[in-house]
Amino acid sequence: MSALTWWIIAEPNASGMTNATKELISEAVRQGGDVSVVTWGDTSAELVDGAGRYGARAVLQLDVSTGFVPGAPVAAAVAALCAARSPDVILLPSSYDGRDIAGHLSARLDRPVLTNVTALSVDDDVVTQHQIFGGTKIASARITSDGVALIVVRPKSFTAVEEPRDVTLERIDAAPSPVTPVVITESHLDERTGPALGDADVVVAGGRGLGGVEAFANVATLATLLGGAPAASRAIVDAGWVPYAYQVGQTGQTVKPTLYVACGISGATQHLVGMKGAQYIVAINKDAAAPIFSVADFGIVGDVNTVLPALNALVRSRTA
Amino acid sequence: MHIVVCVKQIPDPSAPAALNADLRLDRSGKVLLDEADTYGVELALQVGEAHGESRVTLISMGDATDLSGLRSALAMGADAAIIVSDPALSGADSLTTAKVLAAVTNDLQPDLVIAATESSDGYTGTMPAQLAELLSLPALTFAKAVRVTASNVSIDRQTDTGYDVVTSSLPALVTVTAGAVEPRYANFKGIMAAKSKRIDVLTLTDLGLSALAGSWAQRVVSLDDAPQRQSGATLVDDGTAAQALVDYFVSIKVL
Ligand SMILES: Cc1cc2nc3c(=O)[nH]c(=O)nc-3n(C[C@H](O)[C@H](O)[C@H](O)COP(=O)(O)OP(=O)(O)OC[C@H]3O[C@@H](n4cnc5c(N)ncnc54)[C@H](O)[C@@H]3O)c2cc1C
Numbered sequence: 001m002s003a004l005t006w007w008i009i010a011e012p013n014a015s016g017m018t019n020a021t022k023e024l025i026s027e028a029v030r031q032g033g034d035v036s037v038v039t040w041g042d043t044s045a046e047l048v049d050g051a052g053r054y055g056a057r058a059v060l061q062l063d064v065s066t067g068f069v070p071g072a073p074v075a076a077a078v079a080a081l082c083a084a085r086s087p088d089v090i091l092l093p094s095s096y097d098g099r100d101i102a103g104h105l106s107a108r109l110d111r112p113v114l115t116n117v118t119a120l121s122v123d124d125d126v127v128t129q130h131q132i133f134g135g136t137k138i139a140s141a142r143i144t145s146d147g148v149a150l151i152v153v154r155p156k157s158f159t160a161v162e163e164p165r166d167v168t169l170e171r172i173d174a175a176p177s178p179v180t181p182v183v184i185t186e187s188h189l190d191e192r193t194g195p196a197l198g199d200a201d202v203v204v205a206g207g208r209g210l211g212g213v214e215a216f217a218n219v220a221t222l223a224t225l226l227g228g229a230p231a232a233s234r235a236i237v238d239a240g241w242v243p244y245a246y247q248v249g250q251t252g253q254t255v256k257p258t259l260y261v262a263c264g265i266s267g268a269t270q271h272l273v274g275m276k277g278a279q280y281i282v283a284i285n286k287d288a289a290a291p292i293f294s295v296a297d298f299g300i301v302g303d304v305n306t307v308l309p310a311l312n313a314l315v316r317s318r319t320a
Numbered sequence: 321m322h323i324v325v326c327v328k329q330i331p332d333p334s335a336p337a338a339l340n341a342d343l344r345l346d347r348s349g350k351v352l353l354d355e356a357d358t359y360g361v362e363l364a365l366q367v368g369e370a371h372g373e374s375r376v377t378l379i380s381m382g383d384a385t386d387l388s389g390l391r392s393a394l395a396m397g398a399d400a401a402i403i404v405s406d407p408a409l410s411g412a413d414s415l416t417t418a419k420v421l422a423a424v425t426n427d428l429q430p431d432l433v434i435a436a437t438e439s440s441d442g443y444t445g446t447m448p449a450q451l452a453e454l455l456s457l458p459a460l461t462f463a464k465a466v467r468v469t470a471s472n473v474s475i476d477r478q479t480d481t482g483y484d485v486v487t488s489s490l491p492a493l494v495t496v497t498a499g500a501v502e503p504r505y506a507n508f509k510g511i512m513a514a515k516s517k518r519i520d521v522l523t524l525t526d527l528g529l530s531a532l533a534g535s536w537a538q539r540v541v542s543l544d545d546a547p548q549r550q551s552g553a554t555l556v557d558d559g560t561a562a563q564a565l566v567d568y569f570v571s572i573k574v575l
Contacts, residue, residue, distance in 0.1 A: 072453065103414075107449075111537075137544065142539055152446070179453070183488065238498060245482075251438070276549060288554070296552065299553070302561050307561045314563060314566050315575065
């Protein structure tokens, strides 16, 4: 059997390439695929270099404007390219734009799409794995008809490994979408210092057990002292204490830091699925029976609002 | 203005979930309106109220034995509901769902279609974009805030780093995140009124879509236990927890 053709849909990114793109290229290379990166907008030299560094053979650049929400126009261009070149597998990141493109592409190609994928293997078909019931069970799924497999992958599912290869850049005239474009008129950046949540080596997360929004300052301080990022359970995002971008879990971000510190978080399955992959988990909770302790490498049964200020003072005195 | 809201009746998320022998979600218990859909219903009602002469129609697909989830949304103030319910759709994938809801929406010719970003039970998260594409409607997704005029819609669209303001003409499809609006509680009058509001239950044959039965090309083939994490030591704080944590951080080299 000749190598399958894998396309990785890569979002244009200021720093060249998202971590998700690196992870997806690496997995496709690991599966023995012939890998191309499909992107749009002004492709940077960093993206092309990066694609080659992780083992892609080609970058296919669609001339779709980044001034539009990409779902429909990128899907139309990719669908036309699929008709001409018949790839076997298309991997997309489980990001806002990745999910949009996957949905539009699925409808245009009349192909099913498998989402929330955390592992995959290839036999006669592509078999995907999905964590369900808060990550306590793994369901395996299979696409049962011939045609391209559309697969949306959760971040941090695969490890990025460099595998340098010569890479070519091909610019492609995009087939237009019949759908009225959605125009991006403004972009706003949330204020955030320190590493992005998805990339942070240390994540310190707060939950309802903090008791109030003021106590989140202790969480943010510990994150800063450890060079990490602050995060939150959905309970306090819904309560409006912190922005949605802080949310970890099934309906928020998936993180895989070296250390995750859960402060006043009960450990609902929907939260655990977003952080169980951390190398070390520390939990501070006043209820010894809280489910978070079942995944913690080190648990403190105590009051967050006593432990955190004391901890911050000690860490500050060490790092000063 | 005619507004269509996609809603789903789901098993109680606080009850333990289970799969049936055929590896499909057990939906035999009581169903509720997906909490994620209450934001869309609220948004539709607010947009309708702001534009006078409006109508809010709920559309859904799923088992219609128990309609209490749809009644909850009608009690909030929606005008009518249509649910496509057909045993031949059991286990349907998101694309099939989108095809069914597209057929229903086409008959209604709405100005605005609203959906949640994902359902709380399946959370595939692609159905709205598939629906928009099938209907050739612009899709404004992941809205944290929505502004609708007589001919345009503009949203604050969630991004990884903040949000974008994005705009298109109507008709269009919008997906809303939790917190975009504050869903109202149904009052007694609403609950009573909902009892007599119209709910149409349609089959695939009614929609001329019999060919869709069992047509989807993805199957769950097995279910396994995920590897469990082992838990480690715990310490009941007696004033030494902060120092113990510092020592732990040093031992794992984050300090
Ligand atoms: C479809 C769906 C999707 C969801 N998605 C997510 C998601 O993505 N992410 C997410 O986080 N949740 C999600 N949830 C919500 C989830 O089920 C929980 O409700 C939520 O995670 C609880 O947040 P919490 O742990 O902060 O609050 P709680 O469950 O209220 O826990 C608070 C904890 O703080 C402890 N505590 C109280 N006071 C103190 C104190 N002084 N010191 C120390 N400890 C204290 C308590 O013992 C308790 O364990 C989802 C739910 C559903 C239904």
